[in-house]
Amino acid sequence: MDSGEEARLIGLARGGDYAAFGRLVDAHQGAVRAFLRRVTGNYADADDLAQEAFARTWEVLYRFDGTSALRTFICGVAFQYWRRARRSQSRREARETAYADLSDTQTDENPERAAQRLALRKAMEELPQDQRAALALCLGQDFTHAEAAEILGLPLGTVKSHVSRGRARLQVAFGVAGVER
Secondary structure: OOHHHHHHHHHHHHOOOHHHHHHHHHHHHHHHHHHHHHHHOOHHHHHHHHHHHHHHHHHHHHHOOOOOOHHHHHHHHHHHHHHHHHOOHHHHHHHHHHHHHHHHHOOOOOHHHHHHHHHHHHHHHOOOHHHHHHHHHHHHOOOOHHHHHHHHOOOHHHHHHHHHHHHHHHHHHOOOOOOOO
16 A cells, blocks of 8 residues: 555544544554564464554554554554553463464474474563564564664664664574674
8 A cells, every 4th residue: 555545544544434444454454463473472462462452543543643654653552552461460371371382283384494483482582572572573574673663662772772682682592693694
């Protein structure tokens, strides 16, 4: 969707047009869900959070000022919902259980690839929340550092540091620290 069409749909959605907002959701749900799946490690929780984030975006769409991309705005809303969810111990335990169940059911995947995927998820889970989110956005979703800073509500330099340090920690976890790319 081009920026002109998106701006038109935003205007209609602000006026209460559910169909216009639905088209915006369709255009951005892939990016939002992929980001949340990376930070939660759980598809079901990510989809629940995405749904909550889109519902909240509908309510606060009037706050979107157009200085950033709409997907950046929506991912910022989604990130706030994720942070709230992380504060709840019972949800954390449910995610871990669902994650284990999901990994056990994927039997058609190459065993080596499955082991790598699980090792990456485990390594990501061990990163601090903000570092994990910065890596998921910048490396996993191809957001710029500036977009990630806006989504996370952090200074640009902090996001760059989180990405650099997170990448270094993952490299150490996988035994590739010091390897030139």
